[in-house]
Amino acid sequence: MNNLHKDSLDIEKAAPILTVDNLTVDFTTDKGTIRAIDGISFEVMPGETLAIVGESGCGKSVSSLSIMGLVPSPPGNIVDGSIKFNNRELIGLSEKEYRKVRGNDISMIFQEPMTALNPVLKISTQMVDVIRLHNKVSKSQAKERAIKMLETVGIPSPESRIHEYPHQLSGGMRQRVMIAMALSCGPDLLLADEPTTALDVTIQAQVMSEMVRLQKQLGMAVVLVTHDLGVVAESCQRVVVMYCGQIIEQAPVNDIFANPKHPYTQGLLKSIPVVRERKISRLPTIDGVVPDLLDLPSGCRFTDRCQFSEDRCRTNRPQLSGTSTHQVACFNPIGGM
């Protein structure tokens, strides 16, 4: 277990563990080329939890897949930008080199644990494979470590559970197995792509609190990709909001919720379903729909749905600007900058 803690000592150092700079990803489709991600830049500090938030099709999942080098090519194509992990450029790595990074330095958990686990292999086989790929240990040592990891993520009687197949486990248990597998080699960075979306609320609460606890215990950095701002408020330190492939706002979690600058962020926050003191007659919404990625407005991409939209919003694209902690891409940020 010692090497699980290998990086908890140097959390203090200020250099980011992951730096994404001007990342641009295109997808070729029958109807033309779609720019799924359009020049996004962000950093992840060691030990912090960063949330990437946005609605379907905003590019949040493609961002995490790009970091893992899992964007299918074709049709996907990283056309520009760089992804640096601990100052090492990941774009352009050969498949062989990337395999050393995946699981060992950066791990990922997916939304649907049933499709991410191999249905015909026992949990033990799948976990031992991962551990032995990155560590020179015997099968029995690897198994011992796998059992320990299952125990860490809160699976009852892991010694017997490890011999089961994925279909014998419930959804919440499967997601715990995914987390155990992702953490079994002590990664410095965990990418969690909607880890609780497929789970029931009571199970979601269990899995999220487990993730927060593990993150503190193991001191790794987490990038949580989600559409659920409620989950973000309870578990993240910093938030990146994406819309149509671009980052439109990023800030510490308290700032985003107390003081959202972008009209889209504000709209998203208002439309979260919450239990209110009393029933209200109309739920707040964001009018209109997300524009087609094949036919994007030339200026700000939110302009057609924005109540503060003016002429320059339609012709010019606002750039991210603001303070060192809170940036927004809007000409009329709410409450000024």
Added chain:
Amino acid sequence: MSDILLEVKGLKKHFVVGKNFLKRHRSVCKAVDDVSFTIKKGKTLGLVGESGCGKSTLGRCVLRLHDITDGEVSFDGVNLFNLAPKELKELRRDIQIIFQDPFASLSPRMTIHDILREPLDVNKIGTVNEREAKIAEVMKIVGLRPQVLNRYPHEFSGGQRQRVGIARALVLEPKFIVADEPVSALDVSVQAQVLNLIADLQEKKGISFLFIAHDLAVVQHICDDVGVMYLGRMVEKAPAETLYKNPKHPYTRALLSAIPVPDPTYKSDKIQLQGDVPSPLSPPSGCTFRTRCPEATERCKEEVPMTHDVGVDGEEHLVACHLYR
């Protein structure tokens, strides 16, 4: 005339699973076990629970899409399960359903126009012109432009497809709609749009809904009454406002507290349930919730809790828990 539109009495739906050819080793999954409720004209009942609690099965039984094991479902005073096929077909005009997945519930080979036209053709309603007028009318109600009539479902976003699903349910002018998780597959900003649309339909058309969801927060705005289900049983049912203010059953309380609060400064004292929902094939003895209940006692192991009315001021607040008797 009574103002009760739908009455469900002692409804049971048991599925036999794992039947081998000698009919041995059969096990029974009690998907819905002794559930009763009524829905008044123009009112909406919300049905909430986790996956596998039987809420969708219940919704389908109400439409007679499943046969039932025991009990009674009457719609407007007529027992649905006594009807001949022809009578049932006629009655089904009044009862429609909106499905959860707007991607799977619309035929990919039919245009929006054909999808909306089919129910009218099947039921031979009006002349051709009247049918077209009806289609135009429902398109307007759900907020879709008439230009999109000749498009196919794949050309639409999830929210728009759900609007088509709602339009299809509306085209026969039903009195009652079963909405089976209509917003679960949608993004938050679109969720609110669809919920507002349903609220409009309640108000302007006086349609009653059975609204099935797994999320108590979603249900609050559009339901008059809310029922909470766990492993096939209704564990609590009350007027919406009462249920949210004063939840009685430990499961309802846990469900309410599990909703993430979108406020990073909020320090929650969450009731976190341990473990998973038990398999409906071998539910625990006594109260089925006892294995996860923070307040469980010996009595819960032995005795199935009966449903009691704990409401005040003549309000009906039903709860099935030993804590209250």
